[in-house]
Amino acid sequence: MKRVLFLGGAPTQTPPIKYALEQGHYVITCDYLPDNPGHKLAHEYHNVSTTDKEAVLTLATSLNIDGVVAYASDPSAPTAAYVAEKIGLPGNPYASVEILARKDLFRNFLALNGFNVPRSRSFYDMDSAKIWLEEIGVPAFVKPVDSSGSKGVTHLQHLDDFEAAFDHALTFSREKKVVVEERIVKADYQVAGDGFIIDGQLVFHCWADEHFDKLCNGLVPIGQSFPTSHADYLLEVAYAESQRLLTLLDMKMGALNFDFVFSEDGEFYFLELGPRNGGCLIPEVIRYSTGVDLIKYTVDAALGMSCKDLIMKSPQGYWSSYMVHALENGVFKELRISDRAKEYIIEQNIQVKTGDKVNKFSGSHDTLGTMILKYPSMNVMLDMIDNMEKDICVITE
Known part of the structure; x- marks a missing residue:
């Protein structure tokens, strides 16, 4: 029986925990939130912050673990790499994972190695x-x-608002450090999605268009639609630059989460390349659309098991995730769903009930539920998700 330590037990982090249990592994979880649902599934839970790398290392050593997983969590990814490196478990170089997980280090690395990068x-x-x-x-x-x-992110439009934006960012920074960078004017949709590395090679990637709600917050993703609508020649550049970056960082194995754009003049820019699986149900939608289970491979790779059967597969059909959210602060009354949307919804998990206080969508912490939808065509998918308030709407009072 393999012993796996999962860093975090939030709702979005339960899929790999469930997979590990199905495989007969001994599951251990830790974070500082004992009520997280993942801990109720685990064989044992420890109240240790996932960002305290020394405390997690001490815990991992005492428990004699066989693998460590930081699923869908940027803050936990460096801790997982640190622990794996210190006790000889499968993982990636700690220094490289830290570069990918911190916006300041990442921008500096990109600039030093000749990648396109905004002034930052x-x-x-x-x-x-x-x-x-x-x-x-x-x-x-x-x-x-x-x-x-x-x-903590602000799209600053006026200089007079800078002090409030800086203070807002500080409240969400453990390092108490803030990035200020120019906006790249993108052509068409921002691109998101996940990938997987084996022996240093990006053997699988599945990219999507990323969508934002113009009515409440233009910065927080409300869903990703697969496949991306971008042209193949642009995606070939994205793949080549991604592989170049991974090689420079000596990244060896595991899941990746992409965010990048193409500028109006066709240049490729990384926004982020997270050393972990994506949130917003990205791995789940990829599993529906390609048959590839990145959740399984994430756990298997962390335990040193062979992932050689993972091969590139393209999405079949038109799929998206969707984050249910409120357009204003208030008290939740009901969720209105059109007949069309009901026909397309494949999965849904609504986490709010009548009478609950809800906040206007400002970050992933304001998500009220999740959905996976399948559409009849690309045009229907893009039109619907870009105007989802017409089909799926949180009613507050």
């Missing part, structure tokens, strides 16, 4: 950041260097 600098103090902002101008992005789920 990171600051501990507001005064220095303001001088830089005046140089690059607005619109600009103000972000914590180390948050996930778009928490």
Whole structure:
């Protein structure tokens, strides 16, 4: 029986826990939230923060684990790499994972190695950041260097709003450091999706168009639609640049989560390349659309099991995830779903009930439920998800 330590037991982190249990592994979970549902599934739970790498290392050593998994969590990914490196478990170089998980380190690495990168600098103090902002101008992005789920991010439109944006970013940063960078004007949709590395090679990738709700927050994804609508020649550039980056970082194995754009002049820009599986049900939609189970491979790879049977497969049909969310603060009354949407919904998990307080969607922490949908065509899919308030709407009072 293999002993697997999972860093985190949030609702989005339960799929690999369930898979490990199905395989007969001994499951251990840890984080600082004992009520998370993953802990109820595990054989044992420990109240240890997943970002405290020394505490997790001590725990992992005492438990004699065979593998460590940080699923769908940027903050936990460096901890998993650190623990694996220290006790000789399968994993990637800690220094490389830290670069990918921190926006300031990532931007610096991209610039030093000749990748396209927006003008970007990171600051501990507001005064220095303001001088830089005046140089690059607005619109600009103000972000914590180390948050996930778009928490703490502001798309700054006016210089007068900078101080509030900087303070907002600080509240979501463990490092208390903020990135200020120019906005790249993108052509068409931002691209998201997941991939998987085996022996240093990006053997699988599945990319999607990423969608945002223009009515409440243009920064937090509400879903991803598969396959992406971008042209093959652009995606070939994305693949080549991704492999070049992975080789430079000596990344060896495991899941990746992509976010990138193509600028108006056709240039490729990484936004993020997370050293972990994506959230927003990305692995689940990939499993529906390609038959490839990245959840399984993530656990297997962490235990040193062979993943040689993983091969590239393209999506079949038209699929999306969708994050159910409120357009305003209030009390949840009901969820209205059109007849058309009911026909397309394959899975749904609604986590809110009548009378619950809800917040206007500002980050992944405001998600009220999740759905997976299958559509009859690309055109129907894109039109529907870009105007989803017509088909799926949270009613508040």
